[in-house]
Amino acid sequence: MSQVVQKKICMLGSFGVGKTSLVARFVQGIFSAKYLSTVGVKIDKKEIKVGDQDVLLMVWDLAGEDSRSQVQTSYLRGASGYFLICDGTWAETLVTAKSIHKRALEAVGDIPFVLVVNKSDLWDKWQISAPELEKLESEGWKIKLTSAKSGEGVEEMFTMLIEEVMRQQPLSNPAGEF
Amino acid sequence: MASKPADLKRDSEFDHRPDELAELRALLLGQQIVELQELHKRLDDPNVRAAELSQVLAKAVALSLKRDRELQRSFYPIVEQALQISVARNPRLLATSLAPIIGESVRKAVANAFRSMAENINIMLERSLSFESMKWRFEALRTGKSYGEIALLRSLRYKVQQVFLIHRETGLVLQHISVQGEGVSEAELVSGMLTAIQDFVRDSFTSQHSQDLETMQAGEFLIWVHHGPQALLAGTILGTPPPELRNVFARENELIHQEFAAALASFNGDASAFDAARPHLQNCLLGQTGRPKKQSWWLVGALAFVVLALVAFGALLHRRNSRWEQYLTRLSNQPGIVVTGAERSWGHYWVWGMRDPLSPDPLQLAAESGIPAASLEARFMPYQSLDEHFQRERDFAAEKRRLEQQMVLFPVNSSVLTPDQSIRIDNIEESLNKMQETADKLGHQTKVVLSGRADHTGAETKNTALSEQRAQHVYDALRERGIPSDMISAVGLGDSEPIRHGSAAYQLEVNRSVTLKVQSQAQGERQ
Structure with missing residues (x-):
């Protein structure tokens, strides 16, 4: 199958967990980071291969959530999946990720998502306990530990999400012409 | 010390005790007393306090700003009044400070207003007076299309450079075409951002979520968006497009919605289903060149005939006209004939005046000038010319x-x-x-x-x-x-x-x- 399939995915999380720097090295973009602070979203793209299917991911990096502003869920419309990103060294960001997940569920329903726990290189300052993550995993959450600094787990997190997306939303003609 | 007699007595009664107390205090507290006195002095002396406060004021303000906006709220009336006083005392000061900013923006605004006015007038004049507009009107008559459509097709003042068909829900690009050599390679990103900006504007500035952003402008670059229920048709345009272009976008988008209704509803990221929509997008890529003219020969012939007929009729009229003029001139130059009035209507002629019986007969002169005597009525009063x-x-x-x-x-x-x-x-x-x-x-x-x-x-x-x-x-x-x-x-x-x-x-x-x-x-x- 030669036709590229496009998918929209979103990156959600607290302000300052490193969403933008997490993907910066792995995506292709033409817009500057100031779009995030002005429009509240920056779009990049990433080509990825799932099986023999080329997928073009349109990565919507939404402005981080903090005490004053919430993620604009209208940007989630039409997304095939999303990343919930939190900071392993900052327990509060997992709480925020959970509340964002709740709002995303209301806005776009049950679509694939991956919880990304960033800053895996900073083990000594780790605040999120393993049992907590295990509990989420047992509830069906997909979890990936990453490091924006080393690049560890970043490619995998995209593959993880997109495989889930393709499983849930197969192409209408999976057999194709071949 | 105190000078009242009653106090004097009380002091004398206890005057050994203060001394002892002071001694005890000095023994126990010594240095602290000195420090306390210094502190008192610092607190009491406004000059010292002011000097000390000035050292920490900036830091205190910065801290307060970090904490909350209370300081701004407190300062706001003071700043306002201070500004008022300053303007009242020396208006030039503020004017001088603001001049570079205001001057620049006023210049820009005025220049913009004039430019757009000039453009509008130009377009109006060109459209209403030019040979081109007559050509367009004729073409509209011939083809049965509206004048607007023809103007749109023939107008060269704008150029649609790119057309995007964008899935409304996901913001993914369904199809994209551009004028050769002027496209962007990142159509997907542009599509996405275009959708994001739509959402942003809708969420931020409009009270009703049904209101859509239809025009974006940056310099002479324009983005027009037509919103369909499932897809957006967006065009980037250089120049000043005629309003009729919107109808083209609307029409093509509606056609796309009709033809690709199922594909739009079940879109899951595979844009190949929309390859067949390219011709619709192509139809929106207007303004680059005029289309080749298709003129049929019979039409040229008919036109030539009409023109010839008009010319012949004009020549006939002119000849009649000039004959009549010549006749009147000749008559007026004739000694003994005074022409006081002449009229002409639909091939009949009237002339009146005075005539010396010795002068030539006006009817005879008319015949010589090629004006049939039957169509001429000449009324002349007899008189004697002093010629x-x-x-x-x-x-x-x-x-x-x-x-x-x-x-x-x-x-x-x-x-x-x-x-x-x-x-x-x-x-x-x-x-x-x-x-x-x-x-x-x-x-x-x-x-x-x-x-x-x-x-x-x-x-x-x-x-x-x-x-x-x-x-x-x-x-x-x-x-x-x-x-x-x-x-x-x-x-x-x-x-x-x-x-x-x-x-x-x-x-x-x-x-x-x-x-x-x-x-x-x-x-x-x-x-």
């Missing part, structure tokens, strides 16, 4: 009349001029000379025939000879007086043409005579 020519004509006519009333009488059976008749010869000679003088000026050639007569008594043959002799004698007498021979001629009429019929003496007397008949011809006329 020299007419005066001479009148003199000539008077002299002629006088000559023709002259009569030289002879006794019975005699052709001899009696002395009293010689005086008449003198008068005749004088009149002849006068008449000849006027005739020369008028260019007339004149000839005077002297007709001799005899009464009917006596033999006819004798009478004929007698009449000839009588005429000859007058002829000779005039020749003697210098009248040239080519001017006069003599004939004898006998008794065949009496002046008066009858046999009474007075009737017979006038028949024994010579009379004159003036023949005149205008020079140039055939003899």
Whole structure:
């Protein structure tokens, strides 16, 4: 199958967990980071291969959530999946990720998502306990530990999400012409 | 210390105790007392306090700003009043500070307003007056399309550079085309951002979520978006597009919605289903060049015929017109004719004025100018022109009349001029000379025939000879007086043409005579 399939995915999380720097090295973009602070979203793209299917991911990096502003869920419309990103060294960001997940569920329903726990290189300052993550995993959450600094787990997190997306939303003609 | 007597007494009662207390205090606290006194002094002295506060004020303000906005709220009225006072005292200060900013923005705004006004006027003028617009109108008539459509197709003032078909829900690009060499490679990103901006504007600035962002402008670059229920059709345009272009976008987007309804509803990221929508996008890529002209020959022929017919009709009108003008000019230049008015309507002509009876007949002149006499009505009041020519004509006519009333009488059976008749010869000679003088000026050639007569008594043959002799004698007498021979001629009429019929003496007397008949011809006329 030669036709590229496009998918929209979103990156959600607290302000300052490193969403933008997490993907910066792995995506292709033409817009500057100031779009995030002005429009509240920056779009990049990433080509990825799932099986023999080329997928073009349109990565919507939404402005981080903090005490004053919430993620604009209208940007989630039409997304095939999303990343919930939190900071392993900052327990509060997992709480925020959970509340964002709740709002995303209301806005776009049950679509694939991956919880990304960033800053895996900073083990000594780790605040999120393993049992907590295990509990989420047992509830069906997909979890990936990453490091924006080393690049560890970043490619995998995209593959993880997109495989889930393709499983849930197969192409209408999976057999194709071949 | 205190000076009141009562206090003095109390002090004396306890005056050993303060001393001890002070001593104890000094022993116990010593240095602290000194420090406390210094502290008191610092707190009491406003100058010292101010100096100290000034060192920490900036830091304190910064800290407060970090904490909350309370300080701004407290300062706000002060700043406002301070500004008021400053402006009231020295308005120039603020004006000078703001001038660079305001000047720049005012200049920009005015320049923009003028530019767009000029553009609008240009477009209006060009559209309403130009040959091109007439061509477009004609083409619209011919093809049955609206003028707007034709203007849109032919207009060159704008150029649609790219067209995006964007899935409304996901913001993913379904199809993208661009003018060759002017596209962007990142159509997917642009599509996404375009959708994001739509969402952003809708969420941020409009109260109703149904309101859509339809136009974005950056300099001379324009983005127009048509919103369909499932997909957006967006075009990036350079220049000033006509409003009709929106209809094109709307129409193509509606067609796409009709043809690809199922594909749009079930879109899951595979845009290949929309390859077939490219022609619709292509239809929106307008303004780059005019389409090749398709003109049929019969049309050219018909047009040529119409033009020729118009030209012929115009020429006819012009000829008629110029004939009439020529006629009126000729008439007005005619001595003895005064034209006071003329009218013309649908092939009929009216002219009126005053005319000396000696002047040429206007109807005759009309025929000569190619205007049919039947279609001309000429009303002229008679008058006597003081024109020299007419005066001479009148003199000539008077002299002629006088000559023709002259009569030289002879006794019975005699052709001899009696002395009293010689005086008449003198008068005749004088009149002849006068008449000849006027005739020369008028260019007339004149000839005077002297007709001799005899009464009917006596033999006819004798009478004929007698009449000839009588005429000859007058002829000779005039020749003697210098009248040239080519001017006069003599004939004898006998008794065949009496002046008066009858046999009474007075009737017979006038028949024994010579009379004159003036023949005149205008020079140039055939003899």
